[in-house]
Amino acid sequence: MTVPSQRGTENRGPTRMLVLWCPDWPAVSAAAVHHVAADRPVGVFSANRVVACNAVARRGGVRRGMRRRDAQSNCPELAVFAADDGRDARLFEDVACAVERLVVGVEVVRPGLVAVPVDGAARYFGGEHALVERLLDEIAAAAGVECQIGVADGLFAATLAARLGTFVEPGRAAHFLAPLPVTELDQAEADRAELVDLLRRLGLKTLGAFAALPERDVANRFGVAGLLAHRLARGHSERPPLRRRPPPELGLVEEFDPVVERVDVAAFLAKGLATRFCGALAGHGLACTRLGIYAVTAEGEHLGRVWRCAEPLTPDGVADRVRWQFEGWLRAAPAQRPTSGVVRLRLEPEEVVEGRSLQLDLWRTGGSGDEDERAARAFVRVQGLLGPEGVLTPVLDGGRDPAGRVRLVPWGDPREQTTPPDATWPGRLPTPSPATVLARPVPAQVFDDDGRPVGVTGRDRLTAPPRRLSIAGGPGREVVAWAGPWPLSGDRRRPGPRRARLQLVLAGEGDGPPEAVLVHCAGTENPLWTVEGVYD
CATH class of the missing domain: 1.10.150 (DNA polymerase; domain 1)
Incomplete structure (x- = not known):
């Protein structure tokens, strides 16, 4: 492969960039989708912690990283929403399009942050300040959102300048920083x-x-x-100024039949495309830092967007950006949405760096790294045959219910915890957890020495020690050991029958070994028992 010479770039300074930043964008987009008034506090949560909040919520004592319980304690009127990257990307497309109407070369860093090279546009509009004024007017009229703009040498300095709403004179970036x-080095994109x-x-x-x-x-x-x-x-x-322009054959083009009209279909297809795209770059010792996503619809409409990344993109990063972009295209307002589905998609590595810049399993040889990569490719192939739900991976979340603590996530989707598993959950079972949790609990009966049903009292105690267990009306099996009960709620004033769980060790059948089961009881008189899990 022949790469064009880049001599003379070693002394070239960073490109002068204009960065437009929409503060608290996840909170802004959530409020817009759910029609929340601008004067109401809004918080966006992931894994039960605040990832974004608006200024009204901050005045009420809400901060990023705060637990949901603490945030709602400080600000009881807080509107709570789950994090949704697709929602953020979909609404931010209006802002990106507004910028693109005035300036060419728009690069979305992430939803809420867009960057453009400023030199050409500044000359056209008569200076950087004039350009910024036009951009602010355009965005206010088209998208109706607040934003801040900064101009400086390089993306990093320009991003911080945008947060301060300032201009940094050429050559003064180091002095400004x-x-x-x-x-400030710890940003969301790195x-x-x-x-x-x-x-x-x-x-x-x-x-x-x-x-x-x-x-x-x-x-x-x-x-x-x-x-x-x-x-x-x-x-x-x-990054170091010596960069390589990728050869044209590294662009990936995919034709769709039938056309892609749904975001979930596009997200599923993006996983395989991203793996092939990054694999082709890896074969040339390269990694992508600016990704062009271009599409053609069945009616001949041409769509395109460039995503700039602070770090070289992984296959997951490529798939995420394709999904976000399809969110913006296919779920835009009817007047801005394409009139038909996408028939052709092209992924273009607009800028690459040497492969050694990427610290990933992709670059490891031997050991579990290669095995993990082969397994991942196999999972994607299985999903291609059976659909996204064909390969599921478990995520351990918090909770009291053994079945509810394990959530199955399609392979390739974010495996984020929605609730902290290490939190104090009243009624939570002690370790070990049952090896098998039944999808449908099986009816059972528990008896004492006199053959009377065993129940749970109002003080969360058993009415008698358990001695025999009958499952689904079958013969009774001897209980040789037991532990519990563990009440399902610490609120004794809760109406209704008391409920609790119990671990029972049953005598083996014939010469077989003992068996352990997890059972659930509700009530004292005429108690209802079910078997929920089995221990190894």
């Missing part, structure tokens, strides 16, 4: 939490203090990730 806290924590413990509180370290020492102590962060702190470009 120096007094800012080192925590997770550097561990590095930032280490820098703070070493006494490097600001970006300027980190930038003052010799580059050789940074590389030796912090590795590749630290070296990249050091470049950002010094006001340099996000």
Whole structure:
């Protein structure tokens, strides 16, 4: 493969960028979809923690990372919504289109943040300040959302400038960054939490203090990730300036028959396309940092968007951006939506870096990395035959119910916890958990020594020690040991029969070994028993 020479780029400074930032975008999009008034506090939660909130919620004491219970305690009127990347991307498409009507080369970094090279547009509109004024007017008229704009050399400095709503003079990026806290390195599109924590413990509180370290020492102590962060702190470009333009054959084109008209279908197809796309780049020792997503509809409409990434894209990252983009295209307002489904999709690596920049299983040889990759490809092939639900993976969540604690997620979908599994759940079973949880509990009966039914009292105690268990009307089996009961609720004032769970060890059938089961009881008089699980 012949790669065009890039001589002369080593001394080229970072591109002057304009970044448009919509503050608290997940909260803004959630409020817009659910028609929540602008003066009401809104919080977006993932894994039972705040990931975004609006200014009204912050005034009420809500902060990112706060538990849901604490957030609602500080702000009882808080409107609670689950995180939804697709929703955020769908609504942000209106903002991206508004920017694109004035400036070419729009690159979506993530929903809520868009970047464009500013030099050409600034000359056309008569300066950077004039361009920003036009953009603000256009977005207010087209999308009706608040935003802040910053201009600086390089994406990192421009993003921080947007948060402050300021312009940074050319060549002054390092001076602008120096007094800012080192925590600014840990952005949503590049997770550097561990590095930032280490820098703070070493006494490097600001970006300027980190930038003052010799580059050789940074590389030796912090590795590749630290070296990249050091470049950002010094006001340099996000990656070394020597970049390679990919050969045209690395673009991936896929034809669809029937046409793609649903986002869930597009998300499913994107998984296989992303694996093939990244695999082709890996074969040339490359990784993608700017991804072009281009589509053609059955009516001949051409759609396109470029996504810029702070880190080289993984197959999951490519699939996510394809899904987000289809959310924006197919679920837009009727006047802006394509008139027909997508018949052709092209993924184009607009910019690549050397493969060594990507610290992934894809680059490991031997051991479990190769095995994991082969298994992942096999799962995708099975899904192609059976559909997305053909391969499911379990996620352990919090809760009291053994069946409810395990949630099955289609392979390739985010495996995020919705509730913390380590929280204090009244009535939660102690370890070990049953190896098999029955999808449909089986009716049973528990008797004492005199053959009378055993129930649960109002004080969450058994009416008598259990001695025999009959399952589904079958013969009674001797109970040789038991543990419990564990009440399902700590609220003794709750109306209705008392409910609890019990672990029973049954004598083996014939010469077989003993068996252990998990049973559930409701009531004292005429108690209802069911078998919920079986232990190995």
